[in-house]
Each structure stands twice: as C-alpha cells, then as structure tokens.
Amino acid sequence: MTTRLIFCIQLSKGKKVYNVIDFGDQLGAHYFQAKAYYGDNFIFRWHVVETSGMAEIGQSLENGELKFYDNFDDATKDMIDIDLIHSAGTLQCIPSPIEYLSKLLNLNAKNLLLHRMGLSIQDKNIITVQESPFSHNGPGPLPPGLKDGISKYPVIFVPKKNVESKILKKYQIRLQFNETPAMYRLDKIIIPGFGYFAQIKEDDPVKSIDNAIR
Secondary structure (H helix, E strand, O other), X not given: OOHHHHHHHHOOOOXXXXXXXXXXXXXXXXXXXXXXXXXXXXXXXXXXXXXXHHHHHHHHHOOOOEEEEOOHHHHHOOOXXXXXXXXXXXXXXXXXXXXXXHHHHXXXXXXXEEEXXXXXXXXXXXXXXXXXXXXXXXXXXXXXXXXXXXXXXXXXXXXXXHHHHHHHOOEEEEEEEEEEEEEEEEOOEEEEEEEEEEEEOOOOHHHHHHHHHO
C-alpha cells in the first residue's frame, strides 16, 4: 500500500462512502491493501478498469465493494461522484497514453493520483520494448510449478510536458513526485519516473454543470 494512496484517501476523512476508479489495478491489489488499512472506516466502491481478460478473471473476486470492468462507461455509469482516479505504472503500457489520460481526466473525479509513470524529458515519444522477469510482475510469488521467465511488452514514454499540460487544463497539480531518476535506461537515454496528485479546478465548467444537475 503506497503512502500516497493512503494520503489521498485520508483527505476525505469523515466521508463514509468513497468512490474509486482504478485504471490498471490487475486483480484489485490496491483495493485489498486499502481495505486492510482502513477497515470499516470507509465503504469503498472500488471499480477496476482492466483488459477484458483480466476483468473476467477478476469477477471471481468481486464483493459488495470491488468490481471489475473492461471500459470506463460501464465502470462509471452508477457512480454519481468519483472521489479518486488512481493509476500506477499503466499509462506507458497502453497504445495511446495521452488519449487514455484524456479519458481519465474527462471522468471529472475530485482527485487524481497518477504515479510510477516513466516520462520522456525530450520533446518526442520514446517507444521501446520492456523486458522483466515474470516474478517482478504482480504481488506475491510465482504460482507453484511455474518457472521464472522473461516477459516482453511495448511501452511508450510520452513527453512530461505534454502530460502536465493535459492535466492542467482541468486540474490543479498539488504535488509532483520525482520517483526515480532513472526508472528506465535505453542505451544513452534515461527515462525518469514521475507521479502527480491533482485536484479538479472548482471553476471547471463541466464540473460546475455536473454539480448543478446533481
């Protein structure tokens, strides 16, 4: 459980029901950590948006608080108000990071926590193939009988300034985390790791309309 996620949830102390859209949380690891930490202090409505395959597997773990979806429309259709959008290390692993960032921002959540993001400090996307051992992916040890191997998947590191520009159109960045000076190394190119905690601007016209309707 990251201290950052605890901090974001703690800001809503006194609120009983806490609504979260978690983009790329695999099988709900962040929910289970949050529930273990907060217990009955919050009733969570924790909706994980994952790939179709992961969402299908995750359905076996659903309870009254945790649910899995493969798209944002279904994940948000019964959420009147979203308290937090959370995503850790996901945006660089999808084909169109900026497009999906826009989708997240357009959900008009009160708070936004994006971290474990590798971002380019150049003015262009950096595209490569990331390699990591099976044992480094996901919490816990490998399943019995599964030998460790190497997984390979494409990653896109978009310019840091483009991410910040997109966020600032609707949100105020309250905190920036300089997580790792060299999260990734590609020959002579270094990709730093960053994170952001942001809150929606009170004068955001879309948010104002939403509040008026509600």
